[in-house]
Amino acid sequence: MMAIARDTALIARNEARRTLASVRALALLALFVLFSTSVAMVTAAAARGVSSALDDQIAQANPDATAEERAQLHAQVDSEFQARRNQFLSFWFSEDAALLDAVKDVPVFLLVLFKLSLLFLPAYVALLGYDAVSAELATRGLRYVAVRASRTAVLIGKFAGLAAVLLALVAGTQGLVIAWAAATDAAFGPGVAFVTWARFSLSGVTYGAAWLALSLLCSTLFRVPMVSLAVNGVAMFALWLAGVVGGHAARTGNGPLALLRWLSPTHFADDLLHPGLARFGASAACCLAFAAVMLAAGSAVLSEKDL
């Protein structure tokens, strides 16, 4: 058991080092920064539009109004702003009132960015891990490692290494965007920014781990990396669809179809930012259980495979 743990750690470290040193990690980082910047610009423009409309409302108020009337107007405008914000976020982020309250100090664009990044994270993860095993099956390079370590240690080590890279990429990119938000928005203080960064990074990597395990399973199934990537894409879409259809069925009370949502990590991801520990814990546990099932299947496939 100790030997397996040691081998897993060695393989994880090597995989992380190799991936971080590759052009791919740089390309994925650039892609995420580009994506974040685009979302930030669009949502910041939208937020500015709302803010400017409310400013106009205040400016058009009666100049002879008393201080008490002005305070009332400000409170009314703030309340309207919050209502519009919550209305916007209930569509783009979550309908859960407790969750919306927990993130009330976080700039809207960060929440939208986080939600969109969760949507695209599976594809991002697929690009990171689709050839982790299949490329070495294709070149038979895995033989050099398989004679020195168990195949389970190889798979789990690769998963751990890529998960570490994913954490670094997610934490790094989220850190950049959140730092920029904290620097440009006085209401978004360093304390809230740090907590937001920690929660976003942890949630992102937990959710990403589920999809990464699926990518590694697909990678063990095929010797041709492009086939692995294609099957990975189809599987991700099918699971995402199962989450959407199952979620809709659950809301409309359709029994059997509602069960589909339990197949999809997208369903488990909903509560990853929830302030309630039980709901966050259950959500994270489901994502990790999904990853464990995928890894167990991958390990079984790899153990039986002719290298």
Added chain:
Amino acid sequence: MDAAIELEGLGKRFGTHVAVDGVSLRVQPGSCYGLIGPNGAGKTTTFSLMCGFLAPSTGRVSVLGISPSEPGGLKGRVGVLPQDALLPPWERVGALLTFWGALSAVPQPEAAARESLRRVGMEGAWDTRCHALSHGMARRVGIAQALLGAPPVILLDEPTAGLDPRVAAELRSLIRSLKGRHTLVISSHNLQELEELCDAAAILDKGRLVRAGSMAELTAQAEQFTVLLLGETAPPLDALRALPGCASVTLEPGGRLVVQLGKDTQPEQAIATVLRRLLDAGCLVSELHRGKRLEQRVLELT
């Protein structure tokens, strides 16, 4: 003595194609064992079964008493040079060998990696990325990783394929130096090389074991010898045939005198007697070879 490697009724099929069919053999500890056969004979499949790269369809493999399919069972015990496995292109040779050494539980992996590279004459490639290595250099790095940590069993698939004659000779010398301290299995098409290096061998054809035994048995060293004659002087064939222990004497074109030995004959004694008689008759002897050439034997059997 327990065999270092034991195959019992080993079989492997890929779909309907039978690649290896009921092969049984034993490799003694410290010996150098050859796997011989034409293309498609099942050499590489048998080799891959010994390394645990493939799972047997039937039968059993045991390496140092362990099944190669046992997870992590061969760690530190077996060094393998696979035939067609590519090195990861973007890795640097030194870092790669150090990583593999650590995975093999070698106590000082970096020092072991440097030593292995030195033994194959590749110490200068420490910082070279694998994609920049020529075929021959990559082959030598492959051999270096097989030697990491001096494992008791070393399996080499086509170790000198594609190497220039000087490097191939150096590697043969290296392999020779490993004999006795390591159990070696070499799969190769180079029969002259196998004849020179191996103590024993198995000849495979169409997935089946055709013959296995010591090199002396395979090349019939106790059964015949050949003398290559020069010059115009005819050998005294009748006198030679009359010598005790000589079952038959034949002169083949090119001055090849083939002497078949009788049963229970001491080959050394018979060789001395025949040579004396040839020299007495004024014949010029340029070469003597005991038994048949391995190549000839393989061609007869496959």
